[in-house]
Amino acid sequence: xxxxxxxxxxxxxxxxxxxxGALEALNDLPESCELxxxxxxxxxxxxxxxxxxxxxxxxxxxxxxxxIEMNEKPLAAVRGKRTSSIRIGLELQKNGQADAFVxxxxxxxxMAASTLLLGLYPGIKRPAxxxxxxxxxxxxxxxxxxxxxxxxxxxxxxxxxxxxxxSRVVLGKDDPAIGLLNIGEEEEKGGQDVREAFxxxxxxxxxxxxxxxxxNQILSGECDVIVCDGFVGNVVLKFAESVARMCLKxxxxxxxxxxxxxxxLSRLKEVLDHAETGGAPLLGVRGVSVVCHGRSSASAVKNxxxxxxxxxxxxLTEFVGKELARGVA
Amino acid sequence: xxxxxxxxxxxxxxxxxxxxGALEALNDLPESCELxxxxxxxxxxxxxxxxxxxxxxxxxxxxxxxxIEMNEKPLAAVRGKRTSSIRIGLELQKNGQADAFVxxxxxxxxMAASTLLLGLYPGIKRPAxxxxxxxxxxxxxxxxxxxxxxxxxxxxxxxxxxxxxxSRVVLGKDDPAIGLLNIGEEEEKGGQDVREAFxxxxxxxxxxxxxxxxxNQILSGECDVIVCDGFVGNVVLKFAESVARMCLKxxxxxxxxxxxxxxxLSRLKEVLDHAETGGAPLLGVRGVSVVCHGRSSASAVKNxxxxxxxxxxxxLTEFVGKELARGVA
Numbered sequence: 001x002x003x004x005x006x007x008x009x010x011x012x013x014x015x016x017x018x019x020x021g022a023l024e025a026l027n028d029l030p031e032s033c034e035l036x037x038x039x040x041x042x043x044x045x046x047x048x049x050x051x052x053x054x055x056x057x058x059x060x061x062x063x064x065x066x067x068i069e070m071n072e073k074p075l076a077a078v079r080g081k082r083t084s085s086i087r088i089g090l091e092l093q094k095n096g097q098a099d100a101f102v103x104x105x106x107x108x109x110x111m112a113a114s115t116l117l118l119g120l121y122p123g124i125k126r127p128a129x130x131x132x133x134x135x136x137x138x139x140x141x142x143x144x145x146x147x148x149x150x151x152x153x154x155x156x157x158x159x160x161x162x163x164x165x166x167s168r169v170v171l172g173k174d175d176p177a178i179g180l181l182n183i184g185e186e187e188e189k190g191g192q193d194v195r196e197a198f199x200x201x202x203x204x205x206x207x208x209x210x211x212x213x214x215x216n217q218i219l220s221g222e223c224d225v226i227v228c229d230g231f232v233g234n235v236v237l238k239f240a241e242s243v244a245r246m247c248l249k250x251x252x253x254x255x256x257x258x259x260x261x262x263x264x265l266s267r268l269k270e271v272l273d274h275a276e277t278g279g280a281p282l283l284g285v286r287g288v289s290v291v292c293h294g295r296s297s298a299s300a301v302k303n304x305x306x307x308x309x310x311x312x313x314x315x316l317t318e319f320v321g322k323e324l325a326r327g328v329a
Numbered sequence: 330x331x332x333x334x335x336x337x338x339x340x341x342x343x344x345x346x347x348x349x350g351a352l353e354a355l356n357d358l359p360e361s362c363e364l365x366x367x368x369x370x371x372x373x374x375x376x377x378x379x380x381x382x383x384x385x386x387x388x389x390x391x392x393x394x395x396x397i398e399m400n401e402k403p404l405a406a407v408r409g410k411r412t413s414s415i416r417i418g419l420e421l422q423k424n425g426q427a428d429a430f431v432x433x434x435x436x437x438x439x440m441a442a443s444t445l446l447l448g449l450y451p452g453i454k455r456p457a458x459x460x461x462x463x464x465x466x467x468x469x470x471x472x473x474x475x476x477x478x479x480x481x482x483x484x485x486x487x488x489x490x491x492x493x494x495x496s497r498v499v500l501g502k503d504d505p506a507i508g509l510l511n512i513g514e515e516e517e518k519g520g521q522d523v524r525e526a527f528x529x530x531x532x533x534x535x536x537x538x539x540x541x542x543x544x545n546q547i548l549s550g551e552c553d554v555i556v557c558d559g560f561v562g563n564v565v566l567k568f569a570e571s572v573a574r575m576c577l578k579x580x581x582x583x584x585x586x587x588x589x590x591x592x593x594l595s596r597l598k599e600v601l602d603h604a605e606t607g608g609a610p611l612l613g614v615r616g617v618s619v620v621c622h623g624r625s626s627a628s629a630v631k632n633x634x635x636x637x638x639x640x641x642x643x644x645l646t647e648f649v650g651k652e653l654a655r656g657v658a
Contacts, residue, residue: 136575146512150520183475183563191479191560215567219575231520232561234512238544239565243572246465246548 001032002312004305005089005098008039008047009067010105011301012294015039018104019047021301026055028302033309035059036098038089040067064088067105070294074108078116086110090117093287100288100308102279104296110289111147111282118287121324127282128159129230129291130166131237137221141167142181143283144227146234153196156180156227158324160207162283163225165323169314170281170307176224179213181232187212193229206326241293279304281311283320288312330361331641333634334418334427337368337376338396339434340630341623344368347433348376350630355384357631362638364388365427367418369396393417396434399623403437407445415439419446422616429617429637431608433625439618440476440611447616450653456611457488458559458620459495460566466550470496471510472612473556475563482525485509485556487653489536491612492554494652498643499610499636505553508542510561516541522558530556535655570622608633610640612649617641 006022008015015037022035037044041063064085068077078087086109092098094117103110111127120127130143143159144151151159160178167176180198182190187198189212201209213223218236228236278300282289288311292304311317335351337344344366351364366373370392393414397406407416415438421427423446432439440456449456459472472488473480480488489507496505509527511519516527518541530538542552547565557565607629611618617640621633640646 136578149512181564183478183560194560215564215569216571218568219571228564231512231523232564235510235544235557235561236564236568239547239568240544240572242545242548243569247576249465 001034002100002309003034003036003098004308004312005036005038005062005092005101006301006305007085007089007101007103007105007110008037008044008061009064009085010103010110010294011292011296012070014067014105015043015047016050017296017298018301019044020051020298021296021305022059023048023051023053023055024298025302025305026058029305029309031058033058035305036062036089036092038062038064038092039085040065062088062092068109070106072106072109074106074112077106077109078112084109086113087117090114090287090289093289094118099312100290102290102292102301102304102308104292104294104301104304106294107146107291110291114282114285114287114289118285118289120284121286121321123324124158124284125155127284127289128162129280130163130283131233131280132171133219133240135219135221138224139171140218140221140223140226141171142218142226142228142233142237144230144233145237145280146230147282148230150193150231151229152193153200156193156197156229157200157204158284159227160201160204160209160225161323162320163227164207165320166281166283166316167224169316169319170310171224173224175208177210177222178207179210179217179223179226181215181218181226181228182212183214185212185214197227206323279307281307281316286321287317330363331429331638332363332365332427333637333641334365334367334391334421334430335630335634336414336418336430336432336434336439337366337373337390338393338414339432339439339623340621340625341399343396343433344372344376345379346625346627347630348373349380349627350625350634351388352377352380352382352384353627354631354634355387358634358638360387362387364634365391365418365421367391367393367421368414369394391417391421397438399435401435401438403435403441406435406438407441413438415442416446419443419618422618423447428641429619431619431621431630431633431637433621433623433630433633435623436475436620439620443611443614443616443618447614447618449613450615450650452653453487453613454484456613456618457491458609459492459612460562460609461500462548462569464548464550467553468500469547469550469552469555470500471547471555471557471562471566473559473562474566474609475559476611477559479522479560480558481522482529485522485526485558486529486533487613488556489530489533489538489554490652491649492556493536494649495610495612495645496553498645498648499639500553502553504537506539506551507536508539508546508552508555510544510547510555510557511541512543514541514543526556608636610636610645615650616646
């Protein structure tokens with residue numbers, strides 16, 4: 001039995017989008033998966049009432065009277081709102097009543113609450129947010145994308161191991177190729193932190209480090225995992241989302257005169273739309289916690305639930321613990 | 330008379346692409362513009378021989394026996410190859426025989442030689458590379474995109490003034506809106522350098538600072554100028570180029586069955602192709618020096634020549650000097 005707690009109040013369109021995402025996820029998930037919708041019971045029931053619910057026996061509702069809003073200061077909100085959906089959802093995991101938590105709500109608050117309630121592995125100071133970018137050939141995991149600013153070689157080295165485990169265990173890459181995001185391929189490129197990380201990564205026999213990669217190589221399919229400081233990772237992630245949206249807009253405009261437009265657009269949307277690959281795990285926490293964008297669609301929420309299910313089924317937490325005990329100095 | 334020295338040996342397809350770019354530029358430039366092709370005379374003549382040259386009286390060739398290759402260490406190459414096209418091209422400007430220099434060659438070498446031969450304004454430690462991104466509404470100037478790593482508030486503040494002048498003088502924006510690239514809109518976001526820069530920029534009455542902007546706002550058309558550390562700027566620039574190429578590839582594949590493909594593709598190429606807006610000025614040098622991508626097409630080279638011509642005609646150097654004397658503490 002895999003039990004996923006879902007923040008039903010998280011995201012710009014809560015509770016309707018998370019609730020729909022949950023219902024869609026249940027259509028495809030095996031019977032052994034149970035969902036726990038965490039949030040204001042009344043609001044969840046109202047959202048459910050809009051759909052024909054065929055899997056009523058496969059989810060339950062846990063009431064959480066408070067909601068942490070998107071613009072609240074994470075730490076203060078987590079400390080102040082003890083009956084918020086984020087806290088209660090993660091407490092279920094802490095108390096052994098759930099195996100994973102998924103939220104499209106305030107990412108900072110989910111990070112803070114995950115750290116507080118689940119704890120971190122030794123040597124990890126903050127969880128890393130890992131996100132999957134689609135490429136023409138294979139998905140690439142990029143971390144960190146916003147949780148850690150000003151990373152030294154120690155953090156970057158940690159990201160490489162966290163990313164490698166996730167790539168192996170959840171994404172199914174046997175021997176993931178790791179790249180270090182930099183502004184040139186030569187080892188002397190970049191600031192001191194990145195140069196030191198290059199050295200550490202090169203010397204680590206437990207990683208298949210393929211060297212520095214530049215911005216144009218993120219989507220080239222050369223790497224399975226790319227590690228970077230959270231500042232640059234966050235900028236690139238948000239930039240990528242905006243470019244995808246801009247391309248779609250241009251295409252919709254340009255193609256509107258052609259009868260073939262729908263087929264082309266839907267194919268391109270599939271390639272570009274982050275929703276297809278949404279669901280960013282917080283790596284380094286002693287448990288499974290997956291965040292998604294506040295603007296997530298139901299299919300993005302569904303995808304994040306799938307990431308959580310696979311992380312639990314494939315025992316990500318156990319493997320992360322082993323990797324960190326073995327790998328990082 | 331505006332005299333532009335062009336590095337005929339610069340770029341992956343030199344001298345043929347720079348030479349063709351020069352010929353194309355001359356078709357549109359006024360009679361008062363003269364080009365100086367700098368490089369191995371024989372090679373330039375051979376490249377010219379492939380075209381019908383109608384403006385032979387509007388350019389001249391200055392022989393430069395040596396060429397700095399793309400992969401050479403910039404400083405060593407500039408010091409060692411005293412008769413390279415990059416050095417000789419910039420010496421023409423230093424000696425008053427040219428008003429600007431354009432190169433698609435080794436960017437680091439062009440930066441080093443520009444610094445050495447033209448000098449920098451007081452308070453500037455290294456030139457900033459500024460690049461124009463096309464957006465749906467107006468072009469946005471982003472700097473730095475790779476020359477300055479680990480920028481403090483002082484550098485970022487300087488970029489804001491350099492970008493503002495270029496935007497006003499060359500791009501014709503009366504009162505350019507300046508954004509600071511960050512991972513959130515709130516002023517407490519980002520590392521120390523960025524937070525300090527936020528404060529300095531807010532307090533500077535000589536700048537229209539609109540605040541922090543995130544990765545998804547680079548192309549939103551809200552800003553005329555975006556300042557950032559060269560590491561993140563470089564990653565985003567290269568990423569953007571690769572995304573544009575990926576989108577085109579997907580489209581070419583997806584649209585290949587439709588008769589309408591050519592019109593749509595060429596329109597999208599126009600929007601996406603960096604060549605249309607290529608030509609990145611090195612700001613902070615006492616003169617005009619414009620670099621473009623090694624992979625530049627002839628039209629990108631032509632565009633870089635246009636950027637150089639406009640910088641000279643509109644007296645960019647003079648205005649940069651005034652702005653820096655007045656603006657930056």
